[in-house]
Amino acid sequence: MTVPRFWREQPSRYNLIGSHCKTCGKYYYPIRNLCPECRRDGEMEQYKFKGTGKIVTYTITHTTSDEFSDLVPYALAIVELDEGAKLTTQIVDEPEKVATGKRVHSVFRKLGSDGDAGIIYYGTKFELDKE
Ligand SMILES: [Zn+2]
Incomplete structure (x- = not known):
């Protein structure tokens, strides 16, 4: 596991912003544009954990x-x-x-x-x- 790399690549670490799928209710971190469960039926919104x-x-x-x-x-x-x-x-x-x-x-x-x-x-x- 290379530690510094993922710290630098994820600006959302600053405030724990991820995604919430309004269709199935699941939460993801870091931000995703597509819900892996719902695919095109998913409706993603940003969520602050x-x-x-x-x-x-x-x-x-x-x-x-x-x-x-x-x-x-x-x-x-x-x-x-x-x-x-x-x-x-x-x-x-x-x-x-x-x-x-x-x-x-x-x-x-x-x-x-x-x-x-x-x-x-x-x-x-x-x-x-x-x-
Ligand atoms: Zn979903």
Whole structure:
């Protein structure tokens, strides 16, 4: 899994915008123009997710590119949002606290930086709910 690539390719990560099919009621993330269930009968609208869900599975990442080296190790999880869509995201808590099934919510954090250009990337990550 190459981490930085999908972060950069998905501007919708900034505010968790996805798609909702008014025909079948399913939610998708990131944005899709066509519902894979309904095809031409689907009516898609943009939808802003609440940003709450639970951890389906996760891995602890120990290696990353240089620009992310201050972040390792960290937990990279597949989160199932309460609406049903799934996404891959970083969990900001200590990796040892992360567990399958735990509740999480979205937070806006620094993703990384481009040292040469002095650019800092921000976007959505997830944090464990307080127990
Ligand atoms: Zn549909």
